[in-house]
Amino acid sequence: MMTNSASQNPAAAGTPAGVPRRAFLRYTGASVALTGLLLAGCDDDSDDVDANLLDVGTGDEGILNYAYALEQLEAAFYAQIKNGTYYKGLPANSAEKQILDDLALHEQAHVNFFKAALGNKAIKELEPDFSQINFNDKGSVLTNAQAFEDLGVAAYNGAGRFIASPTNLALAGKIVSVEARHAALIRDLRQYNSFVASDVVDVFTPTSATSAPGAGSGTGKEKSKRPQEVLATANQFLKSGSKLSATSFS
Amino acid sequence: MDLFKLISDIEKVDPEVYERLDPRRRVFKHFGLAGKAVTAAMLPGLVSGIFQRAYGQTTSLTPEITQVLNLALSLEYLEFYFYDSGLKASNLIPATDRPAFETIRNDESGHIKVLREVLGTAAIADPTRDAFDYTGGKGLLPGPFATVFTDYKIFLGVAQSFVDTGVRAYKGGAPVLMPNKDILESALNIHSVEARHSSHVRTVRRGVELGNATATAVAGDLNNLNKIPKSWISGIDNGGPSPNTTPSTTPVYGAGNPAATYPAENNTTQAGVPIENSAMGITAAAASEAFDEPLDPTTVKSIARNFVKATTTLFV
Secondary structure (H helix, E strand, O other): OOOOOHHHHHOOOOOOOOOOOHHHHHHHHHHHHHHHHHHHHOOOOOOOOOOOOOEOOHHHHHHHHHHHHHHHHHHHHHHHHHHOOOOOOOOOOHHHHHHHHHHHHHHHHHHHHHHHHHHHHHHOOOEEEEOOOOOOHHHHHHHHHHHHHHHHHHHHHHHHHHHOOOOHHHHHHHHHHHHHHHEEEHHHOOOOOOOOOOOOOOOOOOOOOOOOOOEEEOOEEEEEOHHHHHHHHHHHEOOOOOOOOEOOOO | OHHHHHHHHHHHHHHHHHHOOOOOOOOHEEEEEEOOOHHHHHHHHHHHHHHHHHHHHOOOHHHHHHHHHHHHHHHHHHHHHHHHHHHHOOOOOOOOOHHHHHHHHHHHHHHHHHHHHHHHOOOOOOOOOEOOOOOOOOOOOOOOOOOOOOOOHHHHHHHHHHHHHHHHHHHHHHHHHHHOHHHHHHHHHHHHHHHHHHHHHHHHHHHHHHHHHHHHHHHOOOOOOOOOOOOOOOOOOHHOOOOOEEEEOHHHOOOOOOOOOOOOOOOOOOOOOOEEHHHHHHHHHHHHHHOOOOOOOOHHHHHHHHOOOOOOOOOO
């Protein structure tokens, strides 16, 4: 199915050198040209395309909008928690109430920041769809809180490579470690000592109990995720018209 | 799309294209695709990734990248031997908490492995346990944390200081790594794990301080952040676990140099945007908690230097 004729390949369009410099740069840099090639060559791989997807855009603005979108989802989730009987039943000075209050404030602060920083380049306010979540049930709330926090950490880590400006990378770094702190505490709240586990971290196993540092299997690294993978999850919690794509980041 | 025609065409202007793409086909392994079918949907990213990998990055490390990674490696050794010593000390870490500290120790060991692999021959030698003085006395005199491996509260306070320093160090180093996207992503994937460690250590401290077996049931105390911190850094945490000792933990949460780039943890303005918002209840404390701050290498070293013997060249 991947048989594309040479005439559809802009690089082969006839110069003696084969690949003009400018065309070559397109291969090394942009997936845009390649996407075009792919669409020209394939006609049976587009059965699940939602024309309604809202694309986050390109360049650093695209990545900042991607982060803004995920923060919007988290902030909306923590705001919604406050309407449920689980949250309403928490004692005023309880740790759980403090945690959920703090998380709501932190995520709202992130949303406000991205909205202000992006200005008129910001994507619209997204409409969440939390119909799968039972906000009256502690288990449902915390399970989803963990999913959102873990997803956020993996998303920021997997998006770092697409950021061009050191300032923007630094800003993402300031936020992702806070998300990781959230994730670890929610995980500990659900199951103590699960702040790091194999679903989110490539756990390192030493060769023996007395191994020298570095001797063993695994890496101890978070499992970062690319935007496509992140959005496949995030879109499950967004209404039609607010579902996202990130076509220039792959 | 005919990938081989494409590569063949590139070969006409770059005879070394096959070398760049790796003749042993490791390139496909890098993408986690070894043995898997490549679907049409994967191809655009895959192909542009291959060419970015082949042409977009230098394989040799710049001196700046080497410095950042060796500082990170030094901090990982500091942490590894610290947790390893704690686990080896009898009657220090309660049975319920041993799994957590084994996890943390092992994570640091994994980070050491990753950093060594990236640095290759440029990696510093293993300084060994003997290089460190976790009492804070530089190997010259008993430091203020002389009971670090007999008093669990002291151990936890020192642990928090190390891990928060590490989080700030990785955050400060990340922009230097930008020329190499894979190394950058590895560092980011270590950075967030360090932040998870910090969160947990802080949670443990809350429980231990109040003698509550269920640490997650204890709220942070804004009036006693030294001993009962939140799982995130609030303001400057009142100077951290031990602000009044020499060495003090205050610099762990303070400003670096220059302060405009490396503000203290109580910073409430990001990229010129004020984060406080009284209408939404975002206080200065909440605004500071929502963003962690980076630290410069010189300040990181000056903090860590207090925990190595004066005779070593670590963190100099």
